[in-house]
Amino acid sequence: MLEIAYFSWVRERMGVAGEAVEVPADVADVAALLAWLGARDERGALAFAEPHRIRAAIDGAMMGPDAPLSGAREVALFPPVTGG
Amino acid sequence: MIRVLVQPDAIDVTAEFDLHDAGGHGASASFIGRVRGDDGLTELFLEHHPAMTGAGLAALAHAAADRWKLSALTLIHRVGAMAPGDTIVLVLASSAHRAEALAASEFLIDRLKTDVMLWKRETFGDGRVGWVEEREGDQARAERWSL
Numbered sequence: 001m002l003e004i005a006y007f008s009w010v011r012e013r014m015g016v017a018g019e020a021v022e023v024p025a026d027v028a029d030v031a032a033l034l035a036w037l038g039a040r041d042e043r044g045a046l047a048f049a050e051p052h053r054i055r056a057a058i059d060g061a062m063m064g065p066d067a068p069l070s071g072a073r074e075v076a077l078f079p080p081v082t083g084g
Numbered sequence: 085m086i087r088v089l090v091q092p093d094a095i096d097v098t099a100e101f102d103l104h105d106a107g108g109h110g111a112s113a114s115f116i117g118r119v120r121g122d123d124g125l126t127e128l129f130l131e132h133h134p135a136m137t138g139a140g141l142a143a144l145a146h147a148a149a150d151r152w153k154l155s156a157l158t159l160i161h162r163v164g165a166m167a168p169g170d171t172i173v174l175v176l177a178s179s180a181h182r183a184e185a186l187a188a189s190e191f192l193i194d195r196l197k198t199d200v201m202l203w204k205r206e207t208f209g210d211g212r213v214g215w216v217e218e219r220e221g222d223q224a225r226a227e228r229w230s231l
Contacts, residue, residue, distance in 0.1 A: 005133070007131060007133065007201070007203060008131055008203035008205070008215050009215045057133075057136060057201070060135065060136055060139060062199070076133065076136070076201070078201065078203065079203065079215065079218075080198075080217075080218035081197070081198065081199070081200060081201055081202055081203060081218070082197075082202065082203050082204045082215075082216045082217070082218055083130065083132075083137075083161060083172075083173070083196060083197060083200050083201075083202025083203070083204070084117055084161075084172070084173055084193055084196045084197035084200075084202070084222075
């Protein structure tokens with residue numbers, strides 16, 4: 001199982017702050033995860049229609065779309081940050 | 085001394101400066117970010133990650149301390165609901181001389197805006213609510229500090 005945490009408008013569009021999912025074996029990296037979530041249901045299509053607007057962190061470290069999911073415990077998905 | 089905080093409570097700038105300045109430093113630089121009440125904004129909400137926001141701030145603070153010779157560093161970010169005029173972020177950097185203190189404080193606020201997990205949501209008096217979009221200029225300013 002993979003824990004996914006959502007933030008900001010990604011969280012709002014998904015309707016939950018996080019979930020534990022069984023990811024298919026062929027979903028190997030962040031880009032594939034976004035595509036899979038986007039195709040899974042309507043809320044996913046709404047949240048991940050523009051994957052270039054989504055950033056990811058795997059187990060606390062910011063990662064690019066090519067980052068592999070193997071060994072990941074938690075993936076956070078969110079829009080570009082706007083603090084400060 | 086490095087002091088990093090993520091807090092829902094109001095930032096007491098005077099008390100934090102007194103704590104930061106205890107013992108005295110040759111040169112101290114500060115950056116204070118406040119909520120602007122533009123366009124009838126009534127609330128600014130800062131969403132954060134329970135673990136990664138603080139970890140991200142701490143990583144930036146240590147990067148600054150590695151890069152410049154600092155005698156004290158304070159980096160505090162508020163989270164949750166804020167009103168116009170409230171302090172969102174406080175950066176204090178001290179060194180023996182001004183150049184390092186000024187550079188470190190500018191580095192911290194520039195990189196904080198692109199590297200740390202925080203998201204702003206604005207609420208306006210007429211009922212509009214929306215998430216703030218990232219600014220292209222912020223990315224360019226942050227990239228200036230790449231080693």
